[in-house]
Amino acid sequence: MSLLKVENLDVFYGDFHAVRGVSLEVNEAQTVAIIGANGAGKSTLLQAITGLNTQKRGAVTFEGKDISRMRADLIARAGVTMVPEGRRLFGSLSVEDNLLVGESTKRKGPWTLAAVYELFPRLGELRKMQSSTLSGGQQQMVAIGRALMTNPRLLLCDEISLGLAPKIIGDIYRCFDAIRQSGVSIVVIEQNVAQACHASQHIYCLLEGRISLEGDPRKLAMNDITAAYFGTEQHS
């Protein structure tokens, strides 16, 4: 059954109509990728789902409940969280304090400090460090760990590979299996099409705020994806 269902969603970013009539679905324990060029409306879409963006029309249903009018912190407590673009750690807090803020949803589940340190052993060694002093890859691990600490059912990841070395991106994506096995569905936003196709069971391609293509990445032709990504071809 579907965990998250977005129907006919319009989102505004200031005066800009960033997302236009988008519908999508995420099933339990599934990884879904949303790809698209810069400014296609990907981030705005995720912000609307998490409630950070409130200028929206349309339905967002999570576990059968409409969350489109819910406050962002209540959506998080219902089990939807996000790893924001640019990581946005609490820079003056230590690694462990960053993770512990994630407990604020008061949700029970498999993700505890110990579980996060097991997933990212490096963080255990760095737990007393101030988070702003970490490297980009380490910061990304803290950001993912912090989100996991909320024990979400649905984890949204906004451009987690941006600015990171390929090896580190590989490390991070490898953790996704463990996360999914704990019963968490994942939505990733990617500019790297190959990475997105590799990591997901279903992709949506956004072009100028609309979905230009969707389907199982293993069944889609690379040409069609590229066309949908750049909008180089007319499609009806």
Place this chain on the structure above:
Amino acid sequence: MIWLETIANGILLGGLYALIGLGLGFAFGVMRVVNVAQGDFIVAAAFIGLYLYPWTPIHPILVILPVALIAFGIGILLQRLLINRVLGHDQIPQILLTFGLAIVLRNGMVAWFGANSQSINVGNMRFWGFNFLGMRLGVLPVVVLVIAIVLFAALRFWLNRSRMGRIIRATADDHQVVQLLGVNYRNVYAVAMGLALALSAVAGVLLAMRGSFTPYSGADRLLIAFEVVVIGGLGSFWGMFIGGIVLGVTQLLALKIDPSAGLMYGHIVFFIILILSPQGLSSLFSMKVFRK
């Protein structure tokens, strides 16, 4: 010796000034809100203290506890009912809102209590003194300084060690991201404003015990608080403490030299520091009240 004694007394007064600044600086550090009505809330707290101290058991100085509690409640209401409604990128609405509030509060107090000078009577303690290194110091000022230090340290400890303290620090860093983790930042802001007013209220009551106040004292209190925060805005929590002491010592020394000077030299010293230390001041804007 008389000069040393003046400096010592300035330090004792400065601790209290630091406490006046702490509420303003804390609220700014967490919420980027500058509550212009802070000075008038300080005076209002002194009036509450004035009415409560006759009923305070054990010792009148304990009146700071109920006053702090009341101020905490008022702070929460203030944030929830008023300031939270005008939060946004633009700081002007919140500043103007609190400015309007300051005017209402000040003139309300004049209408209610009259413009006379008042003081909270702590009994004989006011006259107790002791000799220290050849200086004659008052017991009350020392007690007040100790309370100020304890409150500074307690706030630091609580922010660093408690769950709520951690959430407050996180919210100060990024009030949007905390929402993704299930935190309602508006509630956090309300708690922070409650704390800010409670700290200021304690300062107000202690000030009313050491000296006198009128409903019009709020403007002076606000300027002191502001100067403490700016001088101490060298990026640290205890910087504010230093700021308070600088002001306290300056003021008492100036009064010794020129009894008609009042607060002028305090203002001037503040301005000189503003001129001399652009570096320290610029760090104010990325001020992390909570850093070591």
Place this chain on the structure above:
Amino acid sequence: MTAPRPTTTRNLTIAILGVVSFVVLAAMPEFVGQGDLRLMIEIFTVFAFAQSWNFLAGYVGLMSFGQQLFIGLGAYFLFMTSNTWGINPFFLLPLVFVFCGLFAALVAPFVFRLRDAYFAISIWVIAEIVRLFIAQKDWLGSVSGLPLVVTRDMDRTVVAVSTYYVAALLAFLSVFGLYWLSRQKIGLALAAVRDNEGTAAAVGINVWWTRFFGFVLTGGFAGVAGAVYYMSVFHVEPGGAFDANWMVVMLFIVIIGGVGTVEGPIIGTAIYFLFRAWFAGTGNLYLMLLGAAAVITMLVASKGLWGVVKNTTGFEPFATRRLPPRQS
């Protein structure tokens, strides 16, 4: 939103408004008595105070809680120079502008290091320093203040009418001068800096100097207005001239009317003087009402009364925005 009228029509409207107000203002002394003339002077100068703050907050994007600094400085400079040299104060007004502008220019490098409320309060601190300084110095009249000596020997009617004309000019400039300025290159630069420093810098505007210009201009203007106000009462003392309650009045007028508009403070000034006429006898209650009105305006209509008028009627003669063509 209504479509913007063509610029030529708008310029014509402004020109007609300008000529009409000029004629009305110029003819006023023929029709009103001396008592009313004094009230008009007060209204015009207070309006000029309010517009100087409005310009700083709404156009330059710098909020100050110390605008009374320039009111007091202007008044004291005028009284001191006129009394010392025995010069007709009317001729000194340009010098007042220069003096107050210079003072603003001198403090700007320091206070510009502070932002938002901290900037606002730092100007207030300067006003306090100057007030306490003057109150201490006998040669500045100390606490009891200074009289204006020179105008004593002049014809009272001539003084009153002349003062009126200067005040009327200030009010005229507060409307049409402000409008004109906001349409100039520097006005657009100011708007850009106010709205977004980063973007303004990116398109080649010098943010610091633009702010500096605005701050100096508003300081000089408020100084002249302050000088004219105290010329009309022939006496100045530090407690009154540097009174923080001037700030209350300015804020009330601008907030109620609508910050960042030419028209708003006109409404605000009218409401303020009506308020004062009705409630002046009530003392503190009247000030409480001013404060409460400001709080309520911030909560329900942060754009002020003029914002409400504009949104409901679409009427905006002094619009400085250039609306882009609507996107479909």
